[in-house]
Amino acid sequence: MPVASPPHNRAARSHTVIRVLLTNHVLSGALIGALARRPAAAFAAGAASHFALDAVPHWGDWASTRHFLRVAVPDGLISLAVMGAIAALAPAERRPAVVAGMTGAALPDIEKPTTLWFGWSPFPAAVDRFHVRIQREAAGRAPLELLAAGGLAVAALTALRRPAAYGRGSACGG
Ligand SMILES: [Zn+2]
Numbered sequence: 001m002p003v004a005s006p007p008h009n010r011a012a013r014s015h016t017v018i019r020v021l022l023t024n025h026v027l028s029g030a031l032i033g034a035l036a037r038r039p040a041a042a043f044a045a046g047a048a049s050h051f052a053l054d055a056v057p058h059w060g061d062w063a064s065t066r067h068f069l070r071v072a073v074p075d076g077l078i079s080l081a082v083m084g085a086i087a088a089l090a091p092a093e094r095r096p097a098v099v100a101g102m103t104g105a106a107l108p109d110i111e112k113p114t115t116l117w118f119g120w121s122p123f124p125a126a127v128d129r130f131h132v133r134i135q136r137e138a139a140g141r142a143p144l145e146l147l148a149a150g151g152l153a154v155a156a157l158t159a160l161r162r163p164a165a166y167g168r169g170s171a172c173g174g
Contacts, residue, residue, distance in 0.1 A: 020058045021145055022079040025050050025105040027152035030086045033101025034094065034159035042097040046104025055134040059145040079106065090160055
């Protein structure tokens with residue numbers, strides 16, 4: 001029987017596919033938090049950015065769980081370090097929005113470690129199905145992902161260093 005075999009067996013990959021690097025979600029959340037006015041808005045926009053980022057082409061589609069973990073574990077540790085560093089760098093008055101943006105952007109991926117370790121996802125099945133369905137990933141996109149990390153880091157740090165573009169300065173008080 002002439003059956004074309006796919007490059008990998010998609011069904012066998014289960015849900016241990018990494019999506020966008022968590023580090024990139026955290027960095028985009030930091031950028032959003034740096035631009036947002038309020039923590040609640042930063043959190044919501046951060047969570048929305050997670051799904052938007054997952055839907056653009058990114059790195060992933062691992063051949064094996066071992067390969068996945070070789071990237072996912074350092075990525076998880078780096079994103080925690082990045083969150084800590086950016087929270088420390090953020091001016092005190094903007095820190096709550098920045099932390100909320102990063103948390104919102106990272107949170108949708110919390111089901112990855114819980115599924116891996118406990119076989120359990122905190123989200124409704126429909127959310128997890130949606131999360132898997134929107135992925136656009138392919139092997140060999142590491143340079144793109146690292147480029148995105150660099151760009152997002154520069155943008156987030158620039159936004160943090162810039163004085164807030166809004167606020168009490170100019171127009172009010174009259
Ligand atoms: Zn995701």
